[in-house]
Amino acid sequence: MGNIPLFIPKNIDKYFYNRDKDIKKINFYLNGLHEDISQQLLITGYRGVGKTFLIHKIIKDIDSNFLITYIDISLIYSENDGTINSTVLLTGILSKINQTLEEKNNNKFAKITSSIRNLITNIKLKKYDFNEITTILDIPIPHYEDDYTKISKFVMELPQKIVDKTGEIDGFIIILDEIQMLKQMKNSESFFWLIRSHNQFQTNVSYILTGSTSKTSEIIEMINGETGAFGGRMIQINIDPFTKEETHNYFKDRMPEIQFTENGFDRFYECTRGIPAYINSFYNVLSSDVIYDDKQIKNTFNTSIDQILVMWIKIWGTLNQYEKKIIITILENEESTWNTLYTKTEFSTSTINKYLNSLQNKGIVSYKNKLYVLEDQMIKAWLEHEKETRGFYAE
Ligand SMILES: Nc1ncnc2c1ncn2[C@@H]1O[C@H](COP(=O)(O)OP(=O)(O)OP(=O)(O)O)[C@@H](O)[C@H]1O
Numbered sequence: 158m159g160n161i162p163l164f165i166p167k168n169i170d171k172y173f174y175n176r177d178k179d180i181k182k183i184n185f186y187l188n189g190l191h192e193d194i195s196q197q198l199l200i201t202g203y204r205g206v207g208k209t210f211l212i213h214k215i216i217k218d219i220d221s222n223f224l225i226t227y228i229d230i231s232l233i234y235s236e237n238d239g240t241i242n243s244t245v246l247l248t249g250i251l252s253k254i255n256q257t258l259e260e261k262n263n264n265k266f267a268k269i270t271s272s273i274r275n276l277i278t279n280i281k282l283k284k285y286d287f288n289e290i291t292t293i294l295d296i297p298i299p300h301y302e303d304d305y306t307k308i309s310k311f312v313m314e315l316p317q318k319i320v321d322k323t324g325e326i327d328g329f330i331i332i333l334d335e336i337q338m339l340k341q342m343k344n345s346e347s348f349f350w351l352i353r354s355h356n357q358f359q360t361n362v363s364y365i366l367t368g369s370t371s372k373t374s375e376i377i378e379m380i381n382g383e384t385g386a387f388g389g390r391m392i393q394i395n396i397d398p399f400t401k402e403e404t405h406n407y408f409k410d411r412m413p414e415i416q417f418t419e420n421g422f423d424r425f426y427e428c429t430r431g432i433p434a435y436i437n438s439f440y441n442v443l444s445s446d447v448i449y450d451d452k453q454i455k456n457t458f459n460t461s462i463d464q465i466l467v468m469w470i471k472i473w474g475t476l477n478q479y480e481k482k483i484i485i486t487i488l489e490n491e492e493s494t495w496n497t498l499y500t501k502t503e504f505s506t507s508t509i510n511k512y513l514n515s516l517q518n519k520g521i522v523s524y525k526n527k528l529y530v531l532e533d534q535m536i537k538a539w540l541e542h543e544k545e546t547r548g549f550y551a552e
């Protein structure tokens with residue numbers, strides 16, 4: 158049995174496969190920073206397709222003239238006891254920016270980083286009398302408890318100031334991952350406007366936004382829709398599953414011990430649909446002693462479904478009873494119009510709308526041709542398996 162990690166490993170190059178075109182495209186836009194052209198990127202794609210892994214590969218190989226900060230919003234959320242507000246979010250971003258400066262180990266940053274560290278402590282303690290110092294890099298620092306405007310201005314201006322004040326840095330890249338978590342925040346929309354309003358004057362700061370969300374979700378609309386903060390100006394890059402050929406080459410290069418017959422491989426691809434998260438977890442239950450044909454792939458899938466679809470066990474555990482009921486209702490009905498869902502779930506209009514939105518923001522449900530559908534049929538396979546083996550859907 159194989160042993161490929163199902164999380165982002167430390168040794169990225171050992172496990173990261175291909176994505177050359179996506180990397181080239183993303184770096185093309187980021188390289189504009191050398192010429193004072195900043196582009197903003199919105200990276201979408203199915204759950205488990207490899208957005209986060211790709212981002213980590215980009216970070217690892219980034220040009221040494223760029224500073225790059227990665228922020229996982231779900232982490233800020235969980236470190237703050239499962240709640241989030243603008244001040245917590247901005248402080249989280251600030252502390253990650255500061256970590257980037259510290260890791261650069263450049264003498265020029267030493268004084269700035271220690272001032273920022275003090276500032277963060279004071280914000281957390283709600284102590285805004287910041288010793289007599291009123292600015293860092295000429296940016297005014299907040300002094301009063303309710304001085305949210307100053308905190309936001311400080312955090313938003315800092316990256317461009319760092320580029321301006323230090324000759325050798327050409328650009329600052331800020332990556333926000335798991336942006337769907339921002340929906341937990343009351344004024345999430347104003348946060349995107351905040352980025353946009355500062356960023357439009359910044360020639361050396363690029364933002365990359367990504368997360369586990371459906372392309373049709375409210376949150377994508379809020380960011381880059383017609384009336385959204387970036388109003389279509391963000392460059393949207395969709396990360397596709399591996400093609401059949403890529404999947405084939407991935408096995409040949411990295412897991413050559415696994416043998417398939419032709420229809421065995423076809424079945425394997427049909428099951429995983431080229432989504433690397435499934436390819437890897439499926440690989441982990443395959444054996445080098447077998448030549449897999451269609452039937453054996455099917456059998457292995459059925460007997461190891463819990464391991465192959467482990468991703469869904471985790472996601473399912475984070476959903477509430479309304480969200481679960483909506484998913485099961487979609488699963489049990491051929492054509493899930495809003496009306497079908499409304500009648501079958503017996504939820505109120507506002508409840509059903511609220512949780513349909515949240516499921517779209519989480520990249521689980523999407524809205525196509527006036528029907529609500531599951532983005533990924535694997536959840537269907539997993540739930541049906543649960544029902545078969547336990548007699549009821551997982552709670
Ligand atoms: N290029 C790749 N090469 C090899 N394995 C990959 C690649 N991309 C993704 N994977 C595998 O898929 C798993 C899921 O990838 P990742 O966490 O990046 O997905 P994601 O698109 O960020 O998903 P989510 O929407 O749930 O956040 C990784 O842990 C890894 O096992």
Ligand SMILES: [Mg+2]
Pocket residue numbers: 208209210334368369
């Ligand atoms: Mg991810």
